[in-house]
Amino acid sequence: MLTRGHSWVNCSRDQGRGDSVTKLSTFAACLLALCLPLAAAAATRTLRVVGDNNYPPYLFIGPDGKPQGYAVDEWKLWESKTGIKVELTATNWADAQQRLRSGQADVIDMIFRTPERAATLDFTRPFATVTTGIYADRNLTGIADASGLRGFVVGVQRGDACVERLHRAGVSSLREYIGYSAIIDAARRGDIRIFCMDRSPAEYYLYRLHAQEDFVKAFDFYSDRFRRGVRKGDAATLALVDQGMARITPQERERLHDKWMGQGVDLTGYAQRFKAAASALALVGVLLLAWVYSLRRAVGKRTRDLRFLTQYDPLTSLPNRHLLLDRINHALGQPGIALSVLLIDLDNFKRINDRFGHPVADELLKQVADRLRALADPGDTVARLGGDDFVLTLRSVDVVQVTALAELARQAVARGLVIGGEEVFLSASVGVSLYPGDGETGVALLKNADTAMSRAKQNGRNAISFYRASQSAQASHFVTMGTAIRHALQRGEFELHYQPQHCLRSGRIMGVEALLRWRRGGELVSPCEFIPCAEELGLIEALGEWVLGTACQQLALWRAAGASTLRMAVNLSARQLASPGLVAAVQSALARAQLPGDLLELEITESALVGTEAEVVTTLEAIRALGVHIAIDDFGTGYSSLAYLRRLPVTVVKIDKSFLEGAPEDPAAAEVIGAIVAMAHALNLTVVAEGVETERQAALLGEIGCDLAQGWFYAPAMPPAQIADALIPSPPENKNAAARPRPHDGATGT
Structure with missing residues (x-):
């Protein structure tokens, strides 16, 4: 058909029928274009x-x-x-x-x-x-x-x-x-x-x-x-x-x-029929509609108010006892649930009422409610039972986590509150019950939390008490430790020790790892005792910033004395990694010490990176953009996922000391270390081995191509004055392993 149309067009010049034939040809082509898809599909049926x-x-x-x-x-x-x-x-x-x-x-x-x-x-x-x-x-x-x-x-x-x-x-x-x-x-x-x-x-x-x-x-x-x-x-x-x-x-x-x-309603016919009547009643209708509208609004508002009052406290807009119990019982119906109930009572609140009057005291209660609301996770509840009693729920029964929340609640209340133009200070007593040991229903958990709170008041108020005495003892130690950490920060009791990292090819010291120590009353407190407490109580950010700034300043001093290529490694906790101010803190520390970013290395434990959120990835990329190196600490003790090694801006892998136990005598241990080194090098990463304690372990690491090593074979973590001689003039010659000091507790680099 296209061929026929084409021949007609060519012949039209000789036969004088160009216009009509061209139109016919165009129509045929359009018809064909419309019909071909339908015809082709019809064949498929x-x-x-x-x-x-x-x-x-x-x-x-x-x-x-x-x-x-x-x-x-x-x-x-x-x-x-x-x-x-x-x-x-x-x-x-x-x-x-x-x-x-x-x-x-x-x-x-x-x-x-x-x-x-x-x-x-x-x-x-x-x-x-x-x-x-x-x-x-x-x-x-x-x-x-x-x-x-x-x-x-x-x-x-x-x-x-x-x-x-x-x-x-x-x-x-x-x-x-x-x-x-x-x-x-x-x-x-x-x-x-x-x-x-x-x-x-x-x-x-x-x-x-x-x-x-x-x-x-x-x-x-x-x-x-x-x-x-x-x-x-x-x-x-x-x-x-x-x-x-x-x-x-x-x-x-x-x-x-x-x-x-x-369907729309068609009233055209009826409109003609009732036109006159509608005109006459228009004014009455408008007035009636206005009255009905206002009435409906009033009824609706009253209904909403009544519904609100059945579930919420009218003063603070927090859930009341009824809604709280409903939520607790709903949570207890879920499999594998862990739940704690914290009852917070303001100490001597009657004096506030007597002095300022109820309206002013009510404003204080609203401020307390806002502070407690800010402490709760999305899945938990803050409620007001009435008077000066509040409740926090937490989906955990870990005594340390629960105590940390109770302590934060106590501190939130203790911060100065302004009422009637005057600043006042309060304290709070907190009672805690845990499911299922302290009750299997919401009513039982609240009752036992109230009993524990009464015990806290009997013991002098401004305290935390668990329903079971053994848990109260743990909580007391935890709170005491938190107070001591705050005082230690104020008094300058923390110090940094540094453990050298040796190059396994040249023997030179290429870097140091900064390790936090607490000198309390002349004795060093193990980081295992105070770091978890600092993390739970929200003190780790302040402590971490101090470590970062102090380590950078110390590196600047060593650089001025001649150690120009030395790299400083600083540990980050998971909470620091999630802090929105981390990048700014790193920038500030480098700027104050006038250090280039590539001389700083931040170590992050493997467990802190599992299920990494997009915000954390963005933070790590921003830190890496400063030139700062990112190291995975304790590699091999967690999920050892290649995914985050490829996805995150990691430059260093640190092999956990547990892999060296039994090496080189244990062939399997040597093979695992070799596999980690080969994998890291394939990804263009530097490998550091921790916990090297013998000359044979150091030799094995050198044979399989590990880059750097640290541990008691080379040196323990030391104060700056003791390690300075090793860093600045020249690396000391390796000594016989038997002549080296041994750890008193088997720890390496803690």
Whole structure:
């Protein structure tokens, strides 16, 4: 047909019929272009379409177990217009996309076009605009945009475009579910408190699952337009779908819309009939509507107020005893739950009431409530029982963690409070009960926490008491240690010792590791005793900044004395790594000491990197951008994941001392060390071995290619004055292992 048309055009010049023949040729070509896709598809006889099976009103599974919805009826119309059979499969959204990618389907319906999908799919013209929202537990406030989602676990449907959007917004803690109803079920169980969902199915399932009172839309995340997609390059199917949909008339689409999205009420005839009556009653109607509206608002407000008062304290807006017990009992119903209840009572609060009066004292209670609220994790509860009694719950029964929270609560109350223009100081007594040892119900746990709080008051107030005496003794030691650490920071009782790191090829000292010591009353306190306490009580940031600054200043002094290439290694705790001010602290320490970044090395334990959040990765990359080296400490004692070695800006791997035990006599130990060294070198990483205690261990490390080593074979950790001679003039000759000092407790580098 194209050949015939072409010959007609050529002949037209001789026969004088150019205009009419050209028009005929053009019409024929257009007709052919329209008909070819339909004809080609008709030969296949079936178009395989897939879609999401839980997306009302477009496509969902009806009571009879069959697909129904707007899309079902629309594809039936398409089928009647084209004469091509449609095989519509409704399945979960992730499976629908997989079917298209694997060739089990030709078209996927109701899909957003995203940059990631555009790499493998082509799309039709858009046909509907959809809004996607972030929904949250009604009691969870303060989430207004995507930045507020960081730190929360967000529920998403597997395969949703919302996953890509959240990742681009920096939200990485996602939990995927097979469908929207599964998300809401998980939220009602308390597995998640925030989820991402398109508006139409959200409204449908929240109502159907009786959860509309439990969750609210925090904000509209984004809007996008539905399209239909085909595999990349399948232009024929794409044209076929668009042409078939174009044949559906506006009237047919209006009927579909009325059926599935609701019908408008046509009052045209009635409007003519009652026009006169409506005009006469217009003023009365307006007044009546205004009265009804105001009445409904008053009733609605009163209903909300009553509902609020049944569950919340009207003064502080904290949960009351009723809601607290409900939440505790709900938590206790979850398998494997660990729960502590902390009852906080303000000491001598009656004196505040007597002196300032109740209105002013109420303002003080609000300030206390705000401070306690700031201490609670998202999954825990802060409540007011009445009077000056507050409750904190914690999903842990570890005595150290619980004591740390109780101590933070005590300190929060003890900070000066301003009321009536005057600063006042309070103290608090805290009683603690643990599930299940101190009670198996919310009522029992509260009762026993109150008993423990009364004991704290009997012992002099301003104290922490557990329901069981043995736990109170542990808590007392922990709190005493915390107070001592604060005083030690103020009095300058901390000091740094330095352990050299030797190059196994040249024998030279290439670096030192700074190790924290506490000289208390003339004796050194083991870091194992005070570091965990400092971490739990939030003192590790201040302590860590002091270590970082002191180590950099000491390195600057050694550089001025001639040790120009020496590198300083400083340990970071997991809490320091999560601190938002870490990068600024590193910059400040380097600037004050006037040190180049490549002479500083920050050591992070392997366990601190497991499940690393995006914020931590960003922090490490920012530190590495300063030139500072990143070392994985105690490598091999945790998950030993190659993933984070490749993904994170790591430059050094430190082999834990436990691998050297038994070496070189144990061939297996030597093989493991060799494998770690080979793996690290393959990734272009420097390898440091810790805990070297014998000459044979040092020789083995040299043979297998380890770069640096430290341990008692070379030298213990020493104060700056003792190690200076070794660092500045020249490295000392290796001595016989038998002549070296031995550790009194087997420790190396702690």
